[in-house]
Amino acid sequence: MEVVIVADAAAQGELVASAVADLIARKPEALFGVATGSTPLPVYQALAAKVAAGQVDVGRLKVCQLDEYVGLPAGHPESYREVLKREVLAPLGIGDSAFLGPDGGAEDLPGACAAYEQQLADAGGVDLQLLGIGTDGHIGFNEPVSSLASRTRIKTLTERTRVDNARFFNGLDEVPRHVITQGIGTILQARHLVLLATGAGKAEAVAATVEGPVSSMVPASALQLHPHATVVVDEAAAQQLKLSDYYKATFASKPAWQGI
Ligand code: F6R
Numbered sequence: 370m371e372v373v374i375v376a377d378a379a380a381q382g383e384l385v386a387s388a389v390a391d392l393i394a395r396k397p398e399a400l401f402g403v404a405t406g407s408t409p410l411p412v413y414q415a416l417a418a419k420v421a422a423g424q425v426d427v428g429r430l431k432v433c434q435l436d437e438y439v440g441l442p443a444g445h446p447e448s449y450r451e452v453l454k455r456e457v458l459a460p461l462g463i464g465d466s467a468f469l470g471p472d473g474g475a476e477d478l479p480g481a482c483a484a485y486e487q488q489l490a491d492a493g494g495v496d497l498q499l500l501g502i503g504t505d506g507h508i509g510f511n512e513p514v515s516s517l518a519s520r521t522r523i524k525t526l527t528e529r530t531r532v533d534n535a536r537f538f539n540g541l542d543e544v545p546r547h548v549i550t551q552g553i554g555t556i557l558q559a560r561h562l563v564l565l566a567t568g569a570g571k572a573e574a575v576a577a578t579v580e581g582p583v584s585s586m587v588p589a590s591a592l593q594l595h596p597h598a599t600v601v602v603d604e605a606a607a608q609q610l611k612l613s614d615y616y617k618a619t620f621a622s623k624p625a626w627q628g629i
Contacts, residue, residue, distance in 0.1 A: 370598040372579055372616040373629060374607045378567045381601050382411025385499070385563055388599075388629050389416055390425045392497050392561075397429040400469075400489075402498030403457050404435050404509075405449045408565045409499050410456060417460035427461050431492060434470035435500070436510045436550035439523065443474055447537050471521065471549040482521040482549055489555070498559035502566050505529050506574045506587035510550035514585045517594070519552030553591045562598040563629070564589060566606040575602055576609035599629045 375381045389412070392399050403409065419425040434449055441448045446455075450470050458468055469488050475481035489495060500508045505527060511519065512527050524547070526534075531544040538544050556562065566575050578589040579600055592598040607613050 370579065370592055370595070370600055371620075371629060372607075372610070372612075373599065373601045373620050374610075374613055374617055375601060375603055377603050378408075378411045381565060381567065381603060382413075382415040384629065385409075385412045385565065385601055386415035386419060388561075388563065389497060390419050391628055393425055393427060393430055396496060397426065398431065399496040400431045400433055400492050400494065402433050402435060402495040402559055403453055404499045404501045404565075405452050405456075406501045408501040408567055412499065412565070413457050413460060420461050427463055430461075430463060431467045431469065432457060432461075432463055433468070433489060433492070433495060435498070435556075436548055437471050437473035438545040439473045439478065439547040439549060440545050441473060448473065473549055478523050478549065482523065485549070485551075486521045486555065489551075495559035497561045497563060498556060500556070500562060500564040500589070500592075502564060502571055502574050502578065502589050503530055504533060504570055504574055506577055506589050508553070508564070508589045508591075509556060510548040511553050511556075511588040513588065515553055515588050517583070517585055517588075517591045518554040520555050521549065521551050524548050524550050553588055557591060557595055560597065562592055562595050564592060564598065564600045565602070566600070567603045569605040569608060571602075571606040572609040575600070575606050576611075580611055601629070 437449045471485040472481040505513055510524050535541045535544050577587040583590045583593050
């Protein structure tokens with residue numbers, strides 16, 4: 370995998386938004402997989418600025434969700450569908466009809482998972498999937514010991530993830546226990562995976578992902594199996610990487626036009 374160490378979240382946002390813009394220029398009807406959480410926000414802001422400046426035309430772009438809470442009432446402001454409408458679709462000027470996501474309120478949840486897999490396949494697969502990483506190494510909501518071959522399914526959140534996400538709710542009790550998430554096998558089918566991490570709190574998970582063994586204990590380590598995975602981290606999140614000088618030298622010697 371390619372590891373890119375950037376100065377800060379703003380530089381990360383600019384670099385990754387440029388990669389998304391390049392994809393859209395090459396393939397205007399691309400399917401862009403987005404993640405929720407705090408980390409990708411600078412990417413969405415930088416991309417929205419490019420759209421506002423007329424540098425990127427998202428008129429044919431499709432956007433899809435990585436995961437969703439189960440059981441929140443429709444329209445709940447912290448359901449990932451609503452979060453993504455607010456943070457991605459509205460700023461980019463993309464309508465609901467170009468947005469794919471699983472139905473976390475479905476009565477038949479296994480059916481909703483299977484339907485979402487089918488939707489992604491029918492849309493031609495994900496071209497670029499943004500990923501954050503949990504402090505426990507999760508991607509999407511694939512918690513430790515998730516099957517590396519898993520497909521979209523229902524998962525139970527670890528207590529650690531519920532505590533991490535309590536900041537978005539009025540306390541821990543409100544954080545749902547169950548989610549629908551694209552499986553690791555599903556995520557690995559995207560053509561380009563871009564994993565983002567910022568801050569020292571992610572340093573241990575990043576080191577295990579990049580330099581540790583492939584293990585279901587660290588779901589993000591499955592990225593080592595992908596032919597085009599890019600990990601973009603700030604200095605703080607990179608601080609436990611053993612080969613950081615090598616990653617920096619490799620990226621610095623890349624032609625500027627090549628991107629990530
Ligand atoms: C969200 C998701 C999660 C987050 C991860 C990091 O859709 O899939 O894996 O990316 O929990 O969250 P932040 O960025 O808030 O630290």
